[in-house]
Amino acid sequence: MKKFQFLEHTADIKFRAFGKTLSDLYKNNALALFEVFYDKNVKGKENYNINVKGKDYESLLYNFLEEFLFLFDSKNFLPSKIISFKLDEKKLKITAEVSGDQIKNYNVNTHVKAVTYNEMFIKKQRSSWISQVVLDI
Amino acid sequence: MIKEKLKKIEENVYELPKEENMLVPGRIFFSKKMIETIEEDSLKQVQNVAKLPGILKYSIGLPDMHVGYGFPIGGVAAFDLDQGVITPGGVGYDIDCSVRLLKTNLKKEDITKDNEKIAKALFKKIPSGLGKGSRFNISRQELKKVLEKGVNYIIEKGYGKKEDLxxxxxxxxxxxxxxxxxxxxxxxxxIGQLGTLGSGNHFLEVGYVEEIYNKEVASVFGLEKNQVTILIHCGSRGLGHQIASDYIKLMEEEYGFKNLPDRELINAPIKSRLGRDYYSAMAAAANFAFVNKQIITHWIREEMKELFPEKKDLEIKVVYEVCHNIAKFEKYNIDGKEKTVCVHRKGATRSLGPGRIEIPEAYRAVGQPVLIPGTMGTASYVLVGTKKAEELTFGSTVHGAGRVMSRSSALRNIRGEKIKKDLKNKGIEIEAGSWKSFSEESPNAYKDIDEVVKVVDELGISKKVAKLIPLVVIKG
Structure with a gap:
């Protein structure tokens, strides 16, 4: 199963992510975002913990992805791998640990300004999940 | 197809009739040629904006309109202060993404042989800030002063001259x-991003005045043929992005989004606590953006002095700075009565005509300078605001060319190395953070700036004053 796929968008970046489970779906969204930042190998020199909550599936996704933009800007952190990941579907909570490196060691592709709700969806199709996100860049 | 519903009112003006829950019609300012390629989704966004409470007259799409989030980019709407709302979706994530124009007493001939040297030096001096931070260090306390006092504070700290203000x-x-x-x-x-350009469509450009269309106004702005100019295009960086996102969340919590045509159009009544709070935070982000450009201006002055030591009387002065993504309280004539309204400009430039109190005294008799950056390697324009804009578009005009090609298709179709070579052949030196940012921002990915400017000039919502041609481009 494909993890994510980029789609055409005139001004910004749009992608779909896929997952057998909701948990995989959120993880694959993060991986798509990492690829937007930088599409080559990044060393795992630093780790950060992420704890986010949402009011619904979409806001949880928005808040989860936004956390990486925050770390990018405030800690100069380029994420590359998800070390651990736990989704609490009932409480709409994600606890994760990601590894990566300082941005200055790489010629990064893109600075993402924001995650948006534009055209965002998360839905179940037959037995798997699919989502769509547009990033403002 | 929404496009089929457009009714031509006069040359370059189309109406999108009121339907469903739209409170006012849409008004699209496009040329006949541009209407052919208008994006359906951007028209849908014009319709959505027309559904917001308290919207006045019409929901506007300017000639550089393309799809945004919530509002289209190139979208303008004004709201009644009592009935109306304020929405982060009408300002954008890059709050006060804006443009500043500097003028010098150098002539094109003085610098053309040094293009490459200037490009390299400025690229080194002005960081993109992409994960590398800024050379400008500031404490949290000082940053708070930047947010509340703006450029005045930083000038007191030695970054620039009082007259810049x-x-x-x-x-x-x-x-x-x-x-x-x-x-x-x-x-x-x-906090680590003051004095940085950022990436995307942001840039710094050294160019010259190639053509003057209106001598009288150009001389009021202090512009003349062959004069070297410098354009700075950047915004409020991560600070503004986070403010937009924070208030979208707060407004969702307070008001819910179930009844909205688009979740990105979350809003709060202008006079509500949350509406006022958003305005105060947005204004702080705008002040950050002003200061950001002031620091960059200071560094440009330092660097140019070093590059041209023989030019003892070198002067670099501010022509003007305009906001592109902002909500403002301004007075307009609505149905025969003067009224203060809240104008949202999302990828649009204020274009006030002669006499308005908001315009610097030196320019007040002719109208405000309107700065329209082209894309990497194409012309930029200086225009002047008009009374016509105050009548037609709540004192607004375009902010740039507007994208037509997606970033991914630009990447597939245009090679960064080739663009650099082509531009060099045209006499334009360019330095960028990566090949990728070259390709994504290729001139071919944008509407023809000359056509966009021609339409606003014909419409009279801003009039051409001067055309600037780049010689050196620095990209994040």
């Missing part, structure tokens, strides 16, 4: 900004 929109500080309305997360994202 005279030539900035809002005098370089939007009143009502409150640092306490900015989250600690936003502060953390922005």
């Amino acid at each position: 005279l030539y900035l929109e809002e005098g370089g500080c939007i009143p009502g900004a409150e640092a306490s309305k900015v989250s600690s997360k936003a502060i953390k994202r922005g």
Whole structure:
């Protein structure tokens, strides 16, 4: 199963992510975002913990992805791998640990300004999940 | 197809009739040629904006309109202060993404042989800030002063001259900004980014005045043929992005989004606590953006002095700075009565005509300078605001060319190395953070700036004053 796929968008970046489970779906969204930042190998020199909550599936996704933009800007952190990941579907909570490196060691592709709700969806199709996100860049 | 519903009112003006829950019609300012390629989704967004409470007259799409989030980019709407709303979706994530124009007493001939040297030196001096931070260090306390006092504060710290203040929109500080309305997360994202360009469509350009269309106004702005100019295009960086996102969340919590045509159009009544808080935080982000350009201006002055030591009387002065993504309280004539309204400009430039109190005294008799950056390697324009804009578009005009090609298709179809070579052949030296940012921002990915400017000039919502041609481009 494909993890994510980029789609055409005139001004910004749009992608779909896929997952057998909701948990995989959120993880694959993060991986798509990492690829937007930088599409080559990044060393795992630093780790950060992420704890986010949402009011619904979409806001949880928005808040989860936004956390990486925050770390990018405030800690100069380029994420590359998800070390651990736990989704609490009932409480709409994600606890994760990601590894990566300082941005200055790489010629990064893109600075993402924001995650948006534009055209965002998360839905179940037959037995798997699919989502769509547009990033403002 | 929404496009089929467009009714031509006159040359370059189309109406999108009121339907469903639209409170006012849409008004699209496109040429016949441009209507052929208008994006359906951007028209849908014009319709959605027309559904927001308290919207006045019509929901506007300017000639550089393309799909945004919530509002289209190139979208303008004004709201009644009592019935109306304020929405982060009408301002954008890059709050006060804006443009500043500097003029010099250098001539094109003085610098053409040094293009490459200038490009390299400025690229080194002005950081993109992409994960590398800024050379400009500031404490949290000082940052709060930047947010509330704007450019004045940083000039007191030695970054520029008092007279710079005279030539900035809002005098370089939007009143009502409150640092306490900015989250600690936003502060953390922005604190290391003052004095950085950022990436995307942001750039710094050294160019020259190739053509003057209106001698009288050009001389009021202090522009003449062959004069070297410098354009700075950047915004409020991570601080502004986080403020937008924070208030989208707060407004969702307070008001819910179930009845909205688009979740990105979440809003709060202008006079509500949350509406006022958002305005104060937005104004703080705008002040950050003003200061950001002031620091960059200071560094440009330092670097140019070093590059041209023989030019003892070198002067670099501010022509003007305009906001592109902002909500403002301004007075307009609505149905025969003067009324203060809240104008949202999302990817649009204020274009006030002669006499308006908001315009710097030196320019007040002719109208405000309107700065329209082209894309990497194409012309930029200086126009002047008009009374016609105050009548037709709540004192607004276009902000740039507007994208037509997606970033991914630009990447597939245009090679960065080739663009650099082509531009060099045209006499334009360019330095960028990566090949990728070259390709994504290729001139071919945008509408023809000349056509966009021609339409606004014909419409009279801003009039051409001068055309600037780039010689050196620095991209994040």
